[in-house]
Amino acid sequence: xxxxxxxxxxxxxxxxxxxxxxxxxxxxxxxxxxxxxxxxxxxxxxxxxxxxxxxxxxxxxxxxxxxxxxxxxxxxxxxxxxxxxxxxxxxxxxxxxxxxxxxxxxxxxxxxxxxxxxxxxxxxxxxxxxxxxxxxxxxx
Amino acid sequence: xxxxxxxxxxxxxxxxxxxxxxxxxxxxxxxxxxxxxxxxxxxxxxxxxxxxxxxxxxxxxxxxxxxxxxxxxxxxxxxxxxxxxxxxxxxxxxxxxxxxxxxxxxxxxxxxxxxxxxxxxxxxxxxxxxxxxxxxxxxxxxxxxxxxxxxxxxxxxxxx
Numbered sequence: 001x002x003x004x005x006x007x008x009x010x011x012x013x014x015x016x017x018x019x020x021x022x023x024x025x026x027x028x029x030x031x032x033x034x035x036x037x038x039x040x041x042x043x044x045x046x047x048x049x050x051x052x053x054x055x056x057x058x059x060x061x062x063x064x065x066x067x068x069x070x071x072x073x074x075x076x077x078x079x080x081x082x083x084x085x086x087x088x089x090x091x092x093x094x095x096x097x098x099x100x101x102x103x104x105x106x107x108x109x110x111x112x113x114x115x116x117x118x119x120x121x122x123x124x125x126x127x128x129x130x131x132x133x134x135x136x137x138x139x140x
Numbered sequence: 141x142x143x144x145x146x147x148x149x150x151x152x153x154x155x156x157x158x159x160x161x162x163x164x165x166x167x168x169x170x171x172x173x174x175x176x177x178x179x180x181x182x183x184x185x186x187x188x189x190x191x192x193x194x195x196x197x198x199x200x201x202x203x204x205x206x207x208x209x210x211x212x213x214x215x216x217x218x219x220x221x222x223x224x225x226x227x228x229x230x231x232x233x234x235x236x237x238x239x240x241x242x243x244x245x246x247x248x249x250x251x252x253x254x255x256x257x258x259x260x261x262x263x264x265x266x267x268x269x270x271x272x273x274x275x276x277x278x279x280x281x282x283x284x285x286x287x288x289x290x291x292x293x294x295x296x297x298x299x300x
Contacts, residue, residue: 020150024158031159035166042167050193057195059178071177082196090216093200093208100203123208124280130207133279138203140195 052081056103061140065107072106079103092121100135109135190225197223201235206279210242213283232259237274242283249289 035042055078059065067075079098086094098104099114111128118126197220204216217235224232233256240252257264268290278284 023151023155027155027159028162031162032166034159035163035168036170038167038170042163053193053196054189055178055180057192057199058180060195060199061192062178065178067178071174074174074177087219090200090219093204093212093216094196097196097200097203118207121209121212123212125207130279134203134207137206137277138199140191140198140202 047078047081049081049085052078053085056082057140059103060097060101060138063139067107069106076104092117096121096134097138100131101138194223194225198231205238205274205277205283208280210244210282213242214239229260233263233270234274237271238283240289241271241274241278241287243287244282246289249287253289 055075059067059075083091083094083098096114096117099110099117102108102110104110109131111131114131114134115126115128118131197216201216201220204212208216217239221232221235221239224235236252236256236259240249240256243249243252253267256267256270263270268286271290272286275284275286
């Protein structure tokens, strides 16, 4: 019995070491992925109004902002945070700029929404040409 | 430590600690990537930081000046003036000019243009030119032409 047990012990020792290393490597890889993807509790957390305004301001300052889809996705929550700070009477103006600049739409203007908001504000001109001018002029 | 406890540390606690540390590292990398969106990789200088934070309001103010009603222009200019940094004289002058241009009351206009003179005496010497520049960037009436205030013969705002 003892003669059989000795070789059986040495083989599992090396495979146990490999299993330990593998389990730690898998744990590290999974953990990193969870962190990068921002899965709770490793999410980005609530965005401060200051940071959100800074990022929205940076995009508004660019004529044709370019970013990956995840950047536009993140911008949506920044826009929502900035919007909260606006008084109700002026919130629609901000929404109009957001629609004309396409901040919630990957940079593509949402003319239908812009027109609707413009009319709700009772502005003198809400035609497409005027809104295209507004898009060009809505830079800081 | 018993064998069971050692095994628990090796197979459960250890991997969990490694996973948590790796997740934190991944979180930091993810945050750095998000901060770099739209060319924001480096931290802005304090002055740029202030300008960027004010940018949404400024952009909306400029859009309103281009197309908005007189009431909207006044409302957003007032709100921006309340929040404007003391040192931002150029923007203060611009907002006061816009406010004055769309104001329909001559006395109100005189008072507002008087504030322009207080904010920047240099602009006060060329008030009409400055107002004309602003009217050129407005696409709708009122405000896309010089107001009666600036017509010849009208008493000019005295320099303070």
